Amino acid sequence: MQLLIVSRTSGLLASMFSLSLAVPVLVGLWYGEPVMRDFLLPLMVTLGAGLLLWLPGRKKQSRISRKDGFLIVTLFWGLLSFMGAWPLFLSLDLDFIDALFESASAITTTGATVITGLDDLPRSVLLYRQQLQWMGGMGLIVLGIAVLPMLGIGGMQLYRAEAPGPMKEEKMTPRLASTARALWLIYLSLTAACAFAYWAFGMEPFDAIAHSLSTVSTGGFSTHDASLSWFHSSQIEFVSVVFMLLASLNFGVHYLAIYHKAPRQYWEDVEARSFLILVLALVILVGLMLRLEGGYHELPPSLRDATFEVVSVITSTGFGTVDFTQWPDFLPVLLIFISFIGGCGGSTAGGMKVMRVLMLFKQGMREIRKLIHPNAILPVRLGHHVVDQRIMNAVWGFFAAYTVVFVVLMLLMIHAGLDQVSAFSAVATCMNNLGPGLGVVASNFQDVSDLGKWISILAMLLGRLEIFTILILLTPSFWKD
Known part of the structure; x- marks a missing residue:
């Protein structure tokens, strides 16, 4: 050291x-x-x-x-x-x-x-x-x-x-x-473009700049209590959706698409393609549920609200135009669950990352096929590439650590005074760096005890630094020369 x-x-x-x-x-x-x-x-x-x-x-x-x-x-x-x-x-x-x-x-x-x-x-x-x-x-x-x-x-x-x-x-x-400078140049460019688009569609300059900072960072803070619903503008919502999605894609893909003038990279990248397909499927599902059971009389308004909230949650941004906690059936819980997926690796989004979830899914499917063909050699593939077993082991290790940490923090949250639903969503929203939750923490954390806020801060840091960065400091072998 x-x-x-x-x-x-x-x-x-x-x-x-x-x-x-x-x-x-x-x-x-x-x-x-x-x-x-x-x-x-x-x-x-x-x-x-x-x-x-x-x-x-x-x-x-x-x-x-x-x-x-x-x-x-x-x-x-x-x-x-x-x-x-x-x-x-x-x-x-x-x-x-x-x-x-x-x-x-x-x-x-x-x-x-x-x-x-x-x-x-x-x-x-x-x-x-x-x-x-x-x-x-x-x-x-x-x-x-x-x-x-x-x-x-x-x-x-x-x-x-x-x-x-x-x-x-x-x-x-x-x-x-050079990598860091390229990342920051892309980040600055997206922020400037987002601010200009917000301003062009009706935000005053201060709000446009302020919201571009929290959109491209997928942070979700607003200058208004009502978040983006304060503006009552479908154009502003559209701009927000576009830049939330861009910020939640791997910045390495942005680099390849921009510096090599190859927009096809967005579709050829397995993680980006899977993420966009998942978002589209979720928007259709949530939009149809809102139309059938949510009191919407027409499909376009339900798809509009579904698009914004799904993108806001899965990118871990947390902007709001409606209160999704009041949506019918399983929709509020579904949105909390998709925050566990989050955006792509190498993006500003939180969650476990699409790449990890994709590899866990492929590993699960491989084990099912091995039960049918026990002697077959079935490597895990992403696109045309075979995934190194070392990476698969790291993904499983991360998932195991994430699960254990989540359970421990949730139990501590219940001890700090929250009911089970609020404790679950509080830890989920903090570890996935989302923001809004369910129950007591649906809109803010004012009613959470001081102990609960300390636990929430720890959960935020664990989520932002992807758990191992902090957990490794707790191992005695780390401090040995």
């Missing part, structure tokens, strides 16, 4: 975060809102703390080991949640646990909230919440990868620890820094 490298890297990343607080400062000054205590003070203190962490190891030249990478990522995401909570604590006079919950929810792009009355909040605070989600969407760690090599610190171990999805050894470009 190279503690000087860990300290130096964490300090650099903390300093980078502190400089991002200049954005709400400028917004507050533009709208004549107080910013000295709320944002400037945290900016200066966080920057100073980051520099203090950086100084001891500033001259040490060494590569980040795998252990260092896991420790840096976990420490930084926890530290970032605390740093992000400070401006919320000061500006909104929240209890500490509520400010920390809101910050962790934003940074992990969960979108669960304890705040109401958003329409009356200062615009600097509103944009700050959206900005936290946007930074968490692609990950400050990935941004650091583009900068760290210039400072003599390799970043591959950070990428493996932070990047979502089962195939973390793959890089889009030979050099990791």
Whole structure:
């Protein structure tokens, strides 16, 4: 364990975060809102703390080991949640646990909230919440990868620890820094295009920018309590659906489609194709159920609401135009279940990822065929490629760990005072980084106890860092040289 490298890297990343607080400062000054205590003070203190962490190891030249990478990522995401909570604590006079919950929810792009009355909040605070989600969407760690090599610190171990999805050894470009820069260029371009589209279809510039930050990050925070239903616009809903889907596709596929001018990649990629087919099937199913049993008199309105809510939930964004918890039959539970699938690996979406679910399904089908043909050699294939058994083992290990962690957290949530349905959906929405749930947590987490909020924060971080990044720190062998 190279503690000087860990300290130096964490300090650099903390300093980078502190400089991002200049954005709400400028917004507050533009709208004549107080910013000295709320944002400037945290900016200066966080920057100073980051520099203090950086100084001891500033001259040490060494590569980040795998252990260092896991420790840096976990420490930084926890530290970032605390740093992000400070401006919320000061500006909104929240209890500490509520400010920390809101910050962790934003940074992990969960979108669960304890705040109401958003329409009356200062615009600097509103944009700050959206900005936290946007930074968490692609990950400050990935941004650091583009900068760290210039400072003599390799970043591959950070990428493996932070990047979502089962195939973390793959890089889009030979050099990791180039990969990170390509990711961020795509991310910035999608955000700008989303903001322009929102503005073109009727949002005022502030709302357009704010909602583009939470759409492309699949975070789901809004500047209005009513979320996107506040705008009463089918065009805005259409823009949101398009960019939620784009953000939940693997950014590696975006890279191939854009840089190699090959749009066919979106259909040729097995995971992207499976994801889009699944979304279409779910929209048809939910739309027909709403038409038959949900009080809709025509099919187009039911398909419109079904499309928005299905896409919002499966991409783990959490925007809302209707209250899906009031839908008939099994639909509310179905939507919670599809949040477990989530988006594609290498995207900003949460959940277990389509690739993992697809491989689990194919493995299950293989075992059924082996019962019929016990001597047959039946490899698991994705498209024309045979899946390495090492990857299959990792997927099964992830699924087992996910299940055990989910059960433990749900039992703790019940102990913290929630009923069974609320406890189940609270853990599901936090681990899958979704936001809305069922029961007590259908609209917000205000009525959850402090213990329940601590458990929720842990669930958000476990989900965002895909469980193993945190669990590995709990093993005694990790700390042995």
